[in-house]
Each structure stands twice: as C-alpha cells, then as structure tokens.
Amino acid sequence: MNRITIANVPTKIEKLNFFNKHLNKTVFIKRDDQTGMATSGNKIRKLEYLLQDAQNQKCDYLITSGGIQSNHARATAVLAAKFRMKTLLILKAGEINRMEGNLFFNQLVGAKIKLVSENEYRDLTPMIEELKEELIDSGHRPYVIPMGGSNGIGAQGYVDAYYEILHQEQELGLVFDTIVVTNGSGGTYAGLSYANKESHQNKTIIGMSVLNQSEEAVHDILHVLTDMNQYRDNHFCFSTSEINIIDRYIGLGYGKSQLDELKFIEKFAQEEGLILDPVYTGKAMYGLYNELKNGNFQESQNILFIHTGGIFGWTDEKINMLFGAV
Known part of the structure; x- marks a missing residue:
C-alpha cells in the first residue's frame, strides 16, 4: 500500500x-x-496510510473520535491542517474539560470539536453517519477514521x-x-x-x-x-x-x-x-x-x-x- x-x-x-x-x-x-x-x-504511522487513502478518494474532511485527551484525535487534527483538510473530532467529555493538552492543540489547529456524553460515545455509528451526511450535503467529501486509526x-x-x-x-x-x-x-x-x-x-x-x-x-x-x-x-x-x-x-x-x-x-x-x-x-x-x-x-x-x-x-x-x- x-x-x-x-x-x-x-x-x-x-x-x-x-x-x-x-x-x-x-x-x-x-x-x-x-x-x-x-x-x-504511534498514531502518525497509522495516519500515513489513512491520509493517503483519504487523498486517493479526494476527501477534504476527516471525521474521527476519541477521549477528551485523545492522542489520535490531536495527531489527526494537526496532520489535517498540514494537508489543508478540515477535521471534525467527536470526543468523549470528561468530568473536567479544561482547554489544555491535546484538547488545546485540537483547537489551535482549527479542528471542529463535538463533545458527547459517555452514553452517546458507546455507539457513535449513527451519529457519525448523520454528521457525514451533513458534510456531504454541504459539498464536502468526508473520510471516517476509526478510533485510534485502528x-x-x-x-x-x-x-x-x-x-x-x-x-x-x-x-x-x-x-x-x-x-x-x-x-x-x-x-x-x-x-x-x-x-x-x-x-x-x-x-x-x-x-x-x-x-x-x-x-x-x-x-x-x-x-x-x-x-x-x-x-x-x-x-x-x-x-x-x-x-x-x-x-x-x-x-x-x-x-x-x-x-x-x-x-x-x-x-x-x-x-x-x-x-x-x-x-x-x-x-x-x-x-x-x-x-x-x-x-x-x-x-x-x-x-x-x-x-x-x-x-x-x-x-x-x-x-x-x-x-x-x-
């Protein structure tokens, strides 16, 4: 590949x-x-392949998920900015959601962030599909990356x-x-x-x-x-x-x-x-x-x-x- x-x-x-x-x-x-x-x-090794696949499909918007301090979400957001793509991060909210660590870097590079509850996070598939359709209707070509790029x-x-x-x-x-x-x-x-x-x-x-x-x-x-x-x-x-x-x-x-x-x-x-x-x-x-x-x-x-x-x-x-x- x-x-x-x-x-x-x-x-x-x-x-x-x-x-x-x-x-x-x-x-x-x-x-x-x-x-x-x-x-x-470790996330960058995975994202080298995932971003290549997204580019092959001429996608311009990445969707992925993780915890509030997800390393994968941060790496995805940073690389999306590097390659002039947009990012939507669906993050499981914690008890305290300070603008620090990975969450800060996500915001810094311009990622769109959607915080969800622990119950919502247990099954994100319907939500991701809905958000994907909204982006398509807006003229984008979204590419969904699973949690952790796994x-x-x-x-x-x-x-x-x-x-x-x-x-x-x-x-x-x-x-x-x-x-x-x-x-x-x-x-x-x-x-x-x-x-x-x-x-x-x-x-x-x-x-x-x-x-x-x-x-x-x-x-x-x-x-x-x-x-x-x-x-x-x-x-x-x-x-x-x-x-x-x-x-x-x-x-x-x-x-x-x-x-x-x-x-x-x-x-x-x-x-x-x-x-x-x-x-x-x-x-x-x-x-x-x-x-x-x-x-x-x-x-x-x-x-x-x-x-x-x-x-x-x-x-x-x-x-x-x-x-x-x-």
Whole structure:
C-alpha cells in the first residue's frame, strides 16, 4: 500500500538501565515518541496510510473520535491542517474539560470539536453517519477514521514498524524475543502481531491494556487482523490464543490515574531521563515493571518496549495529583 511519508523513522532503540538496576532484566525501548513533535507517537504511522487513502478518494474532511485527551484525535487534527483538510473530532467529555493538552492543540489547529456524553460515545455509528451526511450535503467529501486509526489500513503502519525492528536487530547484533506495547483500540498491537506471523519470527507480543478488559481487547484486535488480510494479499487466520493482552494495569479506568502509577513515572523519569505519559505508556511501563518484579516473563531474555508517545496527557489534574496544587 502507498502512504504519505511524514514520520521521522526509523526511531531509535535504546537500552534501559532502570530494569537492569532494579530487576536485573534486559529491557530496551523503541522511541516512537520521537516520530514528530505535535504528531509524535504511534498514531502518525497509522495516519500515513489513512491520509493517503483519504487523498486517493479526494476527501477534504476527516471525521474521527476519541477521549477528551485523545492522542489520535490531536495527531489527526494537526496532520489535517498540514494537508489543508478540515477535521471534525467527536470526543468523549470528561468530568473536567479544561482547554489544555491535546484538547488545546485540537483547537489551535482549527479542528471542529463535538463533545458527547459517555452514553452517546458507546455507539457513535449513527451519529457519525448523520454528521457525514451533513458534510456531504454541504459539498464536502468526508473520510471516517476509526478510533485510534485502528483498522486494516491504519494497522499497516505497525507492520512497517515491525520490519523496521527486524532491520535494527541486525544492526544491533541481537534479537528481541518479546515486544511490549500499550494497547488501546488495538491497531498498533494488530500490526505487530500480523507482521510477526507474516515474517515467521514467532516473537511474543504483549499488549498492556489501558482501555478494555482482555476479552474485549482481543475481540477488537481480531477484527483488525481480519481486516488487514485484504491489504496484504494474505489469508491468515488468527486465534484468541495468539493474542496476549494483560489487563491488570487499567487501574481506575482509561485516562484515570492513581498516585502509585504517577510516582512510578516520576521515578522512571528521574533515573532514565525519559518521560512517559499517565494515560498510555506510563501505565504500560508500570505494568511491565510489576510483571517482571512478580517473576513473570521468565523466558524473555531481550524485551523491547515501544514508547508510543503521549506527553500531552500531562494535564493539570495529573500534575496536581503528583506534586500537589501550586
């Protein structure tokens, strides 16, 4: 498939001293937080394919959805502005909707924002169809991108990332037997898992869920994996046993933080000089640390954690929880 080239890739792979110091385990990190600035993180890899598809269809208006501080929504809005397209973001309103973080950047680049309740957000399909028809009636050509950019097209971005990792293994002279990634809408995990089967590498791919319980997360990933076949001329079948999702670190729920999670992120930052976010990578790294501490992943010798970005998730609420109100 063709794609627009935007991301700064390949992203670096670095060894983490934190895990060797505290747990005597070898863990590396792939810096997909450095794919760009306002477009940083894993979403840009997916959007390279999705925006190409939108341009192929001569669309001029992007519609997508996410939480109030969605990284995907922010990346979509920024790239739409870059390519002179308009954006409609359907965002699930939180208890507090301050103009900060990703929400601020959405507004800054001119995205149209529609806030919806949690009940409305559970099934957005009728609303999206209605809004799409309104845009068509207004003379636009809308293109709908699913939450997180997670479909058979968007997931191609992490097929690319997987093959990028294989090339970097040769350069580094080592093999990663285990890849750990945050799992939200499932597209990043699906891309890695698909390429793992396609390349016959048999690595262990672990998804640390920050959104759904494992059963629902696996269902979403299987849906994306099936959709991917049509774009790669394959007929792969995937079973639930091939998908490894850990849901023990969702905590209070998506986007909600606990003090021990934030304290871990602080300690990690002070010892590694590397910033994680409280919504995605912070919870996932916290989960990896505790899994290793509890004696899991005994067979994993070289673990690669993919940093999927999200620094704009540090809102006032989370900063005040960690350091106290200023």
